[in-house]
Each structure stands twice: as structure tokens, then as C-alpha cells.
Amino acid sequence: MNALIEHYQILGWGLSALVLGTFLLAGTVKGVIGLGLPTVAMGLLGLAMLPAQAAALLIIPSTVTNVWQLAIGGQLRPLLKRLWPLLTMVALGTGVGSWLLGMSAGPTMSRALGAALLLYALSALCLPQLHVPQRHERWLGPLCGFLTGLISSATGVFAIPVVPYLQSLGLARNQLVQALGLAFTVGTLALAAGLFSNGALGSGELGASLLALIPALLGMWLGQLLRQRISAQVFKRLFLLGVAGLGLHLMISG
Template sequence: MNTFITFYQNLGLALSLLVFATFLVAGTIKGVIGLGLPTISMGLLGLAMAPVQAAALLIIPATLTNVWQLAFGGHLRALIRRLWPLLLAIFIGTGLGILWVGMAGGPWAVRALGGALLLYALSGLALPALRVGADVEPWLGPLCGLLTGIITSATGVFVIPAVPYLQALGLSKDALVQALGLSFTVSTLALAAGLLWRGALGGGELSASLLALAPALLGMWLGQWLRQRISAVLFRRVFFIGLGALGAHLLISG
């Protein structure tokens, strides 16, 4: 508790309010489209603090909101049976990336990721939906997972290529959001293990991240409430607009 209080006393009132507002907005967006909390949080908090410090604040809210996301929807067992090769490859890829690349991919890597995400979102809005056939799933899933893990280790953002792959499986909106929760939970835990290994995730950082949990959960609840009140067609449009906004943010901010 002392480390918790000390951390936010050092931050000051203005930055503490920024942490609260950031996770409230990020949690709401995540509740609607199933992603965005790490990207938005890292982007906004990175304006006022070191990336490693922002990543440490992210661990508890990201982990618990991802667990909440994957727990609701009624498709968990079927998704685990179908997606376990992807999930295992994400964990392995993140570990290999941390060992080989580290967590300092640089602005060029973040901008490249943002550009890819923006292009994918624009194609999703303008072109027919892509579909992954059952015959390619056994090898394409692990490949996408491995690449996602390596990109996560370099940028701290775990959406490419896992999100396009999951979206191309043709899942219902609730199953897709639950599948994203599974993928992001594995990515967050692997990233937390990397921060711990680098000595950037101690008791003080974990205690401090508790402040971010309440607004993130509140935002998540608001977002899920909104998602249940929009149609599948509107959800798909919002999903791609959200992806495009995240990509543009990464491309501009780097």
C-alpha cells in the first residue's frame, strides 16, 4: 500500500487523473469492439511517462479485463479447442521475441504496425470479408500466432496479425470478442513475464497499476452494454473503424 501511495504522490494529481481517464476511455472501447485497451493506454500514457512505466501500469487492468472478456459469451471451450495452436504460438513467439529483439522495436516498428492496421481496417470497410478455410487453419493459425508474439515483444501491441486472422474465421460478434480476449490474455501474460524477466515489474509497479483497474472495469462494463445494443452489421463497421483509429494513432504518434 505504501508503494501504491508513493507512486501516485510522485505522479501528482494531473497525471493520476490522466491515468484514470485513459483507462476509462480504453476500457469502454475494449468493451465495444474487444480490443484497444493496451494500444490506447500505451499511446496516451506514453505522452507523459516512460514506456516501461506505462506498460507496468497496464498489466493488471489488461489481464483482468481480458479474463472478463474471455469468460463471457458461452463459446470458451469450443474456442480453446479450435485456437490452442494459435495461443501456444503467441506465447512462444513473445518469449522468443523478448530474448532476440527485446522490447525496443523503435518508432519505425510502431509506425509500420499502425500502417498495416490502418490498411487492414480500410480494406475491411471497402472490400468483402476475408475468410480462412478449414484446410489452411492448421498451419496459418500457428504462423499468425508466432508473428503476433514477435511483434508484441517489439511494440507492446498485440493485434497484428492475430486480429485479422480471428476476424477472418467468420465468428459471431460475441464469439469474436471472446476469441480476442483469449488471444490478448495469452499476450498480456507473456508480456508480463518478459517485464518481470527484465526487472521492470516488481511489487511497487503492480501495486500502482491497481488504480487503473477500477476505471478500466467501469469502461469495460459500459462498452459491453453498448455492444449488446448494436446490430452485427453495425458492430462490424464499428470494429473496423476502431481498428483504423488505432492504426492511425500508432502511425502518427509512433
Template structure:
């Protein structure tokens, strides 16, 4: 029991409150648009703690909420057959990136996180939709997986370029939700192994991550309720604008 709370005793009540509010907000974003929990969590917590600490906190809530998302729909085996090159290279790229770069690289990691958030926000606001031809998946899937893995290892954010790639495949709504859950689950598990290899995911960090599962789930349920009552297009626009400003701040100030 001491291990569960020792992380929060060390960081103090103010930062502990920031962690709880961050995961409430991150869970709500995921509930509304189906993604964004690690992106929001890493972006906000990166303002107050090292990227390695922030990434360790998101392991449990990200894994379980993504497994929940992955379980929805009946397309798992079809998606595995189609996406396995992306998933395998994402996993390997994250492990290789963790041993090469490492997420706990001080100011460099914070700037890399800001850059990743800014690129993702600009793509979400301005990126043109495009559709890949079937033959392009053979080489672009593994390449996107490798790049996503390296970005994940350096920043803890695993949306670039995996999400734009998945959006280019012409998947149906339920397939897309399940594909995102599948991709994010693989990325989170690989990130957990990378953090463990850097001694950044011990019992204390896992205990702290387990506790923030509660606000993350509450936020996700609230987001699913909110999704039925607001325009998803407006919410996405506000989300990407806020994410871009946050990324710009991290990029400029480290």
C-alpha cells in the first residue's frame, strides 16, 4: 500500500492534483474522439515533470483503456492480418529507440515532445485527407511503424505518423476505432518495456500509474456522455488548437 502512494507523497499535493486533473481531462478527450489520452497526459504533465515520469504514469490507464477500445467490434483478426507489419515495426522501433535515445533525455526530450504535439495538431487542423493504394501499404506500413516507434521512445507520444497512416486506409468507423486501440496497445506495451529497460518503471511508478486509472476511466465515461451532446467536429478543432499551443510552448521553452 505504501508503494501505491509513495510517488504522490514525494511530489506533493499540488502536483498530485495536477496529475488527477490531467487524467480526468485526458480520459474525457479519449471518450469523445477515441484517442488522445497519452497525448494530453504527456503534454500537460511534461510541463511539470520529466517525460520519463509522465510516460510511466500513463502505462496502466493507457493499456487498459486501449484494450477496452480494442475489444469493441468484430474486426480484430482482419486488422491483425492487415496491420501486422505496422505493429511489429512499431514495437521494434520503440525498443530500438529506447536503447538508442531514451525518453529521459532532459530538455531535449521535452522539446521533442513539443514538436511531436505541434506536428500532430497541425495535421489534425490542416492535414489533407488521403487514401493509400493497396500496394503502398506493403512498404509504407513498416516505415510508419518504425518512425512511430522511435517517436514513441523519445517522447511517449505514439500518434505520429501512425494515426495519419491508419486514417489513410479507408477503414470504417468501427474498424478505425479498433485499429487505433490495437496500435496504441502495442505502442504502450513496447513503451513499458523500454521504460523498464531504463529503470524508469519500478514498483513505485506502476503503483502510481494504477491509481490514475480511476480518474482516467471517470473522464472517459464523462467524455462518452459528452460525445452524445456536442459537435465532435467543434470539439476536435478546439482539442487540436489547444494541443498545438501546448506543443509550441514545450518546443520553445523545453
């Protein structure tokens, strides 16, 4: 508890309010469209703190909400059987990236975060729906997993290229949601291990991350209510436009 209080005292009241508000918004986005919590959290918090600090804060909210997501759907075993090469390489790529790259301080990593956000948004907005034949999964899945791990180790963003890859497999909606939760869970746990090995994830950061879980869960609940009242497609397009704007700002400002 003392470590938690000290961590938020160091952040200050203004930045602490930004953290809690960010996770409320990120949870709401995830509740509506089934993804976006790390993307929103890293994008907004990256405006005010180093990527490694932002990534440490999202570990527990991301893990808990993704486990919640992957536990619903009843397709966990067949998805594990089909996607284990991808998941293994997500973990391996994150480990290699944490060792070689890590989330160093300075404008380079902030610009890398911005580039990852912009690339994710533009690919989702502009690229047509792709379809990967099952015979190509044996090599393309591991490649996408390894690249996703490398990118997430430096930026905290798990979306590229694993999200468009999973969307190209022709999975049913519930299967896709569960597969995304599975990939994000593996990525988050691997990122946590990388941050810990680099000294960026201690008791203070874990306590702060645990507190951020409360607004994230509240946001997911609000998002699920909101999903019944608005068009998820329109909401997703607005979300992607916002992510693109955040990414461009981070790239320019560093």
C-alpha cells in the first residue's frame, strides 16, 4: 500500500487523474469493440510519460480484461491448437525485443509508439479485408507473432500485425474476439516479463497498475451497455481516427 501511495504521489494529482481517466476510456472502447485498451492507454499516457511507465501501468488491466475476453466463447482449446505457433512467437519476439531494444527513454521511443499507433489505425481504416489460406498459416502466423512481439516490446502496442492477421483467418465473430483476447494475454504477460527484467516493473508500478484496473473494468461495463445503443462500426471508425491523430502527434512532437 505504501508503494502504491508513493507511486501516485510521484505522479502527482494531475497525472494520476489522467491515468484513471485514460483507463476508464480505454475500458469503454474495449467494451464496445472488443479491443483497444493497450492502444488507447499507450497513446494517451504516451503524451505525458515515458512509454515504459505507461506500459507498466497497463499490465494488470490488460491482463485481467483479456483473460475475461478469452474465457468467453467456448473455443479456447481449438484456438490454442490452431494458434500456438503464433502465440509462441509473440512471446519469443517480445523476449528478444526486450533484450535487444526495450523501452528506452527519449524521443525515439515516443516516435516509435506514434508510428505503431498510426500504422495500426491506417491499416484498419484503409486496407481491404484480407484472407489468408489455411496452408499459409504455418509460416505466416509465426512471422506475424514474432513481429508483433518485437513491436510491442518497444512500444507496448500489441495490435500490429497480429490484429489484421487474425481478422484474415475467417474466424467467426466470437472466435475472433476470443483469439484476440488470447493473443493479447500472451503479449501482455511477455511484456510484463520484459519490463521486469529491465527493472521497469516493481512493486510500485504493479500497485499503480492494480488500481488502474478499477476504472478499466468500469469502462468495460459501460462500453458493453453503450454497444447496445450505438453502431459499433461507427464507434470503431471514430476510435481509429482518434488513434491516428494521437500517433501523428507523437511522431511529430516526439
